Amino acid sequence: MISLKVILAILIAHFIADFVLQTDKQARGKSKNWNDLLGHTFKYSIVIGFLSCFILYPYKYGVLEPCLFMFITFVCHTITDFFTSRLNSRLYAKVEHYRAMKQEYLHESDKWNYYDKKQGLAAHNFFVSIGFDQLLHYAQLFITYYLLTK
Numbered sequence: 368m369i370s371l372k373v374i375l376a377i378l379i380a381h382f383i384a385d386f387v388l389q390t391d392k393q394a395r396g397k398s399k400n401w402n403d404l405l406g407h408t409f410k411y412s413i414v415i416g417f418l419s420c421f422i423l424y425p426y427k428y429g430v431l432e433p434c435l436f437m438f439i440t441f442v443c444h445t446i447t448d449f450f451t452s453r454l455n456s457r458l459y460a461k462v463e464h465y466r467a468m469k470q471e472y473l474h475e476s477d478k479w480n481y482y483d484k485k486q487g488l489a490a491h492n493f494f495v496s497i498g499f500d501q502l503l504h505y506a507q508l509f510i511t512y513y514l515l516t517k
Contacts, residue, residue, distance in 0.1 A: 373512065376422045380415055409441065412441035415440045451499070462490045
């Protein structure tokens with residue numbers, strides 16, 4: 368059973384590593400640029416590794432488990448973000464496309480009709496994809512922790 372302390376530690380560390388410490392350049396560039404993707408996932412893994420050394424795997428486990436946790440997290444986060452960032456950038460481009468069409472090409476009386484529905488659907492799909500990305504990250508973190516402490 369995973370303790371509440373561990374769950375909160377993973378949630379907080381993930382938030383800090385995946386949102387607070389990720390630069391705008393990395394967030395926008397990781398779908399096209401390996402340096403941005405690997406820079407983000409390396410920094411993310413370092414934060415997770417720091418957490419695992421001091422909170423998740425206190426002294427009773429030794430050095431192997433925190434290192435494995437950090438390495439597995441680096442590999443899984445890189446693979447996940449490789450695919451989801453590409454999908455998210457395409458979905459976000461659709462949102463921006465419909466937003467631009469609504470502003471530039473439609474008559475004032477049509478601005479809130481057909482294209483608004485398309486923009487709304489595109490935005491919804493974008494946020495569903497972001498949520499799925501986060502679900503994958505949390506599942507990996509909790510499953511890895513569970514398996515390494517079992």
